[in-house]
Amino acid sequence: MTDPSRPTVSVSDLRKTFYDESRGEVHAVDGVTFDCFPGEVFGLLGANGAGKTTTLRMLSTILKPTGGSATVMGHDIAQEPEAVRKSLGFYSASTALYPRLTARETIDFFTRINGFPKELVDARVADLVDRFGISEYENGRVDKLSSGMKQKVSIARTVAHDPPVLIFDEPTVGLDVMNALEMVKVVRELKAEGKTILYSSHIMSEVEKLCDRIGILHRGRLLALGTLGQLRDATGRHYLEDVFLDYVKVAEGIAGDAEIGPMGELEGGKVEGAPIP
Amino acid sequence: MHWSQVSILYRRELRSALRERTIVVNGILIPIFMYPIMLWAMFTGMTFVQGINEGFVSRVAVETPPAAVHSALLDSLRARDDVELLGLAQGGAGESDGAPGASESPGADWLQALAEGDIDATVSFRPLNGDALPENFAVDVQYDRAEERSRRAEFRIRDIVSDYRTDWLASEAESRELNEADRTVFAVKVENVSTSEDIGQLLLSQMLSFFLVVMVALGCFIPSIDTTAGERERSTWETLMTVSASRASIVTAKYLYVATLGIVAGLLNVVAMMVSMGAVVRPLLAGTNDAITFTIPWLAAPVMLAGAIALALLFSAAMMILAAFARSFKDGQAMITPVYWLVFIPILLGNQTDVNLSLGSALIPIGNVTMMIRDAISGVFLWQWIAVTLLFTLTLVALLLLLARQILTFEDFLMGAFDGSFWRFAKEKLFA
Incomplete structure (x- = not known):
C-alpha cells in the first residue's frame, strides 16, 4: 500500500533544452519542480508549446532531461527508466493502438509486456474487458473499431498492468463530448482507487472539474502551483481562465509592475485590464 | 535486456505481420507459388511459341x-x-x-x-x-x-x-x-561428358543461389519498413516507448522478427523451387532430348541455411537502420528501394562468375554468400572459405548493430527528427 503522505512523483528543477536550427537553443522545460501524491489528480495547465508534453514525456522516460531530476515511485527517471515505466501508464492522443491486433490481444500484450504476473494476466484482461465494456468487440480488430471503442481499449491498455501513477496528456483532444465525459469519469474512478494522476490539458473546464492541484506552465516555466482555491486567492479571480491569463500576462511583462511571488501569489500591480498581445 | 519481454514483443510483431496482406504476399505466397507458376507459364509459353513457329511454312x-x-x-x-x-x-x-x-x-x-x-x-x-x-x-x-x-x-x-x-x-x-x-579435314568431334545430374546441378546452383539471396532480401524488405517507419506512421512508436521493456529488448525483438521473415521467405523459396523443378520442369523436359536430373548434395542444405540466416541478419540490420528514420511507410520504401537494387550487383557477381569461393571473393559482401551457396549446390565445399564468408558477414552484422545501438542513443532519432533521412543523420551526427 502506498503511503499517502509520500510523493509518488517528485520533480526537482527539471529542464529540457532542444536545439533548433532557426531558433538556436530552446528551453522547452525550464526548472520545473513539483510533487504528486497518491489519490491526487495533478493538473498541468498551459497553452500549446508551454512544455506540458515535454515534461510528461520526460517523466515517462521517452525523453531524457537536460538538467534537474525526477523520480516516479522512488525510481530515478534517468537511472531506472524501465522501473519508472513499469510504475506508470501513459495515455495521449499520440499513443495509438496496434491496428492489426484485436482489442483483447492489445490489452493482453500491454499487460504482459509491462511485467504483470504471468499467472494473473488472463484474469486481469478479463477484468479490464468487463470493466470498460469491451466484451462485445473484444475479438474485433482495432482498426475496425469506432473511435469511442478505441478510446476504451486505449484506457484499458494504459491501466493494464495496474500502475500506481498514470499520465494523461491532453486525453480529450479530438474526442466528441460524450467520449470526453467518459474520459473524465474514468479519471475520477482511477483517482478513487488511489492512483496518482498527472493530467495535462489546455481546456480550463476539465482542469477545474478534475484536478486537486494545478500547475500553470508557460514557456517551460511553472508560474504557479496550488489548489484551485489557492490560485483564486492569489489572483483574486474566480474563473480558472482568468487566473491563467493573469499569470501569463505577468510572465510576459505586460501587467504593469505585477510580479509572481514565491508561493505563486501575484504582487505589486494590478493585472486586470492589461493588454493581451 | 529481458528475453521474456523480447519473446512477447517478437510474438506481437509476428502476429501483426501475419495479418498484413503485403507481408504475407511478399514473404510467403510469392516464394511458394511464384516458381511453379512462373516455370509452368514459361515452359508452356515457350512450347506454344515453338509450335506456332514450327507450323509456319x-x-x-x-x-x-x-x-x-x-x-x-x-x-x-x-x-x-x-x-x-x-x-x-x-x-x-x-x-x-x-x-x-x-x-x-x-x-x-x-x-x-x-x-x-x-x-x-x-x-x-x-x-x-x-x-x-x-x-x-x-x-x-x-x-x-x-x-x-x-x-x-x-x-x-x-x-x-x-x-x-x-x-x-x-x-x-x-x-x-x-x-x-x-x-574430312581437321574434323572436330565434340563430346559432352557431363551427366544429367551435373547439368541439373549447374542450373540449380545458378538459379537457387540467385533467388535465395533475392528472396531473403525481399522477405526483409516490407517487414523492416513496417516495424519501423510503419510504427511512426501509425503513431504506435510512442506507445511502444512507454512500455516497461528496455529499448534494447524492443529493437532486438523487431530485429529478430524481420530476420525471421527474411529466412522464411528465402527457405520457402528454395523448397518451392526444388518442388517446381521436379514437378514442373522435369515432366516438361521429359519429352525432349535434354535429360536433366535435379538433385543437390545433402551437405548443401546446412550451407544454404547458414547463408540464408547470415544474409537475413545482414539485410534486416541494414534495412531497419535506414527505414527507422523514415516518417511514413512510403518514405521507408523510397529509402530502401535503391539499396535493394544495389544488392543485385554483388549477387550477380557471385552468381555468374566461374571462379570458386576464395579468400578474395569471401570478402565481397552478399556476393560471397551467393558464391558459397552456388558452390555448395554444385557439390563444391571449400570449408575454410565458407567459414571466412560467414564470419565476415557476421562481422558486418555486428558493425551494423553497433551503429544501430549508437543511433538509439540519439533522442532526436526516437522523436523522428532529421527530416526522416538516415543520410542527414549521418551527416549531422556521425560525420560532423
Whole structure:
C-alpha cells in the first residue's frame, strides 16, 4: 500500500533544452519542480508549446532531461527508466493502438509486456474487458473499431498492468463530448482507487472539474502551483481562465509592475485590464 | 535486456505481420507459388511459341535456280512440307515460272516482297566454276533477321543445303576413290561428358543461389519498413516507448522478427523451387532430348541455411537502420528501394562468375554468400572459405548493430527528427 503522505512523483528543477536550427537553443522545460501524491489528480495547465508534453514525456522516460531530476515511485527517471515505466501508464492522443491486433490481444500484450504476473494476466484482461465494456468487440480488430471503442481499449491498455501513477496528456483532444465525459469519469474512478494522476490539458473546464492541484506552465516555466482555491486567492479571480491569463500576462511583462511571488501569489500591480498581445 | 519481454514483443510483431496482406504476399505466397507458376507459364509459353513457329511454312523465292545437275537439291526443297518455293516453274532446275521473279529485274521485286513480309527469304544458286569441282556452286540467301519467320526460313534453307552438300561430297569423293579420312579435314568431334545430374546441378546452383539471396532480401524488405517507419506512421512508436521493456529488448525483438521473415521467405523459396523443378520442369523436359536430373548434395542444405540466416541478419540490420528514420511507410520504401537494387550487383557477381569461393571473393559482401551457396549446390565445399564468408558477414552484422545501438542513443532519432533521412543523420551526427 502506498503511503499517502509520500510523493509518488517528485520533480526537482527539471529542464529540457532542444536545439533548433532557426531558433538556436530552446528551453522547452525550464526548472520545473513539483510533487504528486497518491489519490491526487495533478493538473498541468498551459497553452500549446508551454512544455506540458515535454515534461510528461520526460517523466515517462521517452525523453531524457537536460538538467534537474525526477523520480516516479522512488525510481530515478534517468537511472531506472524501465522501473519508472513499469510504475506508470501513459495515455495521449499520440499513443495509438496496434491496428492489426484485436482489442483483447492489445490489452493482453500491454499487460504482459509491462511485467504483470504471468499467472494473473488472463484474469486481469478479463477484468479490464468487463470493466470498460469491451466484451462485445473484444475479438474485433482495432482498426475496425469506432473511435469511442478505441478510446476504451486505449484506457484499458494504459491501466493494464495496474500502475500506481498514470499520465494523461491532453486525453480529450479530438474526442466528441460524450467520449470526453467518459474520459473524465474514468479519471475520477482511477483517482478513487488511489492512483496518482498527472493530467495535462489546455481546456480550463476539465482542469477545474478534475484536478486537486494545478500547475500553470508557460514557456517551460511553472508560474504557479496550488489548489484551485489557492490560485483564486492569489489572483483574486474566480474563473480558472482568468487566473491563467493573469499569470501569463505577468510572465510576459505586460501587467504593469505585477510580479509572481514565491508561493505563486501575484504582487505589486494590478493585472486586470492589461493588454493581451 | 529481458528475453521474456523480447519473446512477447517478437510474438506481437509476428502476429501483426501475419495479418498484413503485403507481408504475407511478399514473404510467403510469392516464394511458394511464384516458381511453379512462373516455370509452368514459361515452359508452356515457350512450347506454344515453338509450335506456332514450327507450323509456319517458309515462303522462299528462288531467284536463280541451281544447274540441272543439282535438281535433287530442288527436289529436297520441294519435298519439305514446311517450305514453299516461289518463282520457280514446275519443270525444275534452270527454269522460271513467270511469278514476280520472272520480271525483267526479278531480284528487286523479291527483295521488296521480302521487306514487306510477303515472302520469308530469297535464294540464288550461283556456279563457282572451279577446276577440281566444276559443278560446285554457292548459295546466296537473303532474309530479314528482325523477323522470326524469316530467320526460320534461312535456317531451313541452310539445313537442306547442308544435308545435300554432305551427300554430294560423299558421292564425289566416292567417284574419285577418296575415303572418309581423306576427305574430312581437321574434323572436330565434340563430346559432352557431363551427366544429367551435373547439368541439373549447374542450373540449380545458378538459379537457387540467385533467388535465395533475392528472396531473403525481399522477405526483409516490407517487414523492416513496417516495424519501423510503419510504427511512426501509425503513431504506435510512442506507445511502444512507454512500455516497461528496455529499448534494447524492443529493437532486438523487431530485429529478430524481420530476420525471421527474411529466412522464411528465402527457405520457402528454395523448397518451392526444388518442388517446381521436379514437378514442373522435369515432366516438361521429359519429352525432349535434354535429360536433366535435379538433385543437390545433402551437405548443401546446412550451407544454404547458414547463408540464408547470415544474409537475413545482414539485410534486416541494414534495412531497419535506414527505414527507422523514415516518417511514413512510403518514405521507408523510397529509402530502401535503391539499396535493394544495389544488392543485385554483388549477387550477380557471385552468381555468374566461374571462379570458386576464395579468400578474395569471401570478402565481397552478399556476393560471397551467393558464391558459397552456388558452390555448395554444385557439390563444391571449400570449408575454410565458407567459414571466412560467414564470419565476415557476421562481422558486418555486428558493425551494423553497433551503429544501430549508437543511433538509439540519439533522442532526436526516437522523436523522428532529421527530416526522416538516415543520410542527414549521418551527416549531422556521425560525420560532423
